[in-house]
Amino acid sequence: MSGHSKFANIKHKKEKNDAAKGKIFTMLGREIQVAVRAGGADPASNGKLRDIIAKCKSNNMPNDTIDRSIKKAAGNEDGVEYETIRYEGYGPSGVAVIVDVLTDNRNRAAANVRNAFTKGGGNMGTSGCVSFMFDEKGLIVLDREEVEMDEEEVMMIALEAGADDFVAEEDSFEITTDPDSLSAVREALEAEGIVMASAEVTMIPQTYSELKTDEELKKMNKLLALLDDEDDVQTVWHNWDE
Known part of the structure; x- marks a missing residue:
């Protein structure tokens, strides 16, 4: 794994997202909601919820905000149902990209993710087209x-x-x-x-892809920026050797 330090990526993302903590907390709140509705509001008996609480804390989400999110999910206060969907596709020069979304509108999420791929010089593929990599x-x-x-x-x-x-x-x-x-x-x-x-x-x-031209780099960065701006997008993985 040398040369692809996850910690370096985490530091980069946290620095980049310091001005967007509200968005991060909203995303984590959705994850809490899904976990609570699937396994209950007690972390002692809901392992998935325990994992998400740990994730919240690593993102500096205050304890009272975590508690409010759990109570809100348990009471289903907003009545919104979220579902997890995975999209796969290719960036410039065939870079493999996986996008996980948590959304209350499947059609909106699909259209927005597809638009990001298109504008970023790539294309959205079928389920499983890159996850095997x-x-x-x-x-x-x-x-x-x-x-x-x-x-x-x-x-x-x-x-x-x-x-x-x-x-x-x-x-x-x-x-x-x-x-x-x-x-x-x-x-x-x-x-x-x-x-x-x-x-x-x-x-x-399993393997990494390189982008060799300025145009490819510009398009890949645009693709990632567009996905990052989407409220429904939770996580993006790729095999671009940055």
Whole structure:
């Protein structure tokens, strides 16, 4: 994974999104709503909700905002039903792109995502057209500066809790798990007081694609910017070697 540090990407995204915290919190609120309606409002018995709460905290969402979102979802105050949809396609020069949306309007989401692909010099494909080029993994990222334990100790805690791999990068530790083991590994680290920069199920590219011309770079950045501006879009994965 060297050369593709997830932590570097997280820092970039957080810096870029500092002015858009309201949008991030809205997106996380939708995830809370879906989790509560699927498994209840008690994090003790709803593992998915526990994972999302951890994600909220890693994005600096205040505890009272998290609590209000859970109560709102439990009471179904707004009456809106969201569904998760995955779109796949290609950016410039065949860069593989996966877009996850959480929306209350399937037609609007599809049209807006398709428009982003088109304006970004790519095209939306069929379900499964690029996802086979990624591995779905749980990924936990630790900021080295925030970890007081020795590297060996952290690694053993993670591996004993069920992690598949532990990679030490220059500024971070990156722990990969099976998606179903993410919660157990995250909770084991939390129990030891280890702070996480992020803990989420992600799509890790098996190979990376390069863009070699200024025009390709311009189009790819436009595609990502248009997707980032869409309220329905939750997450975007790609195999562009930035």
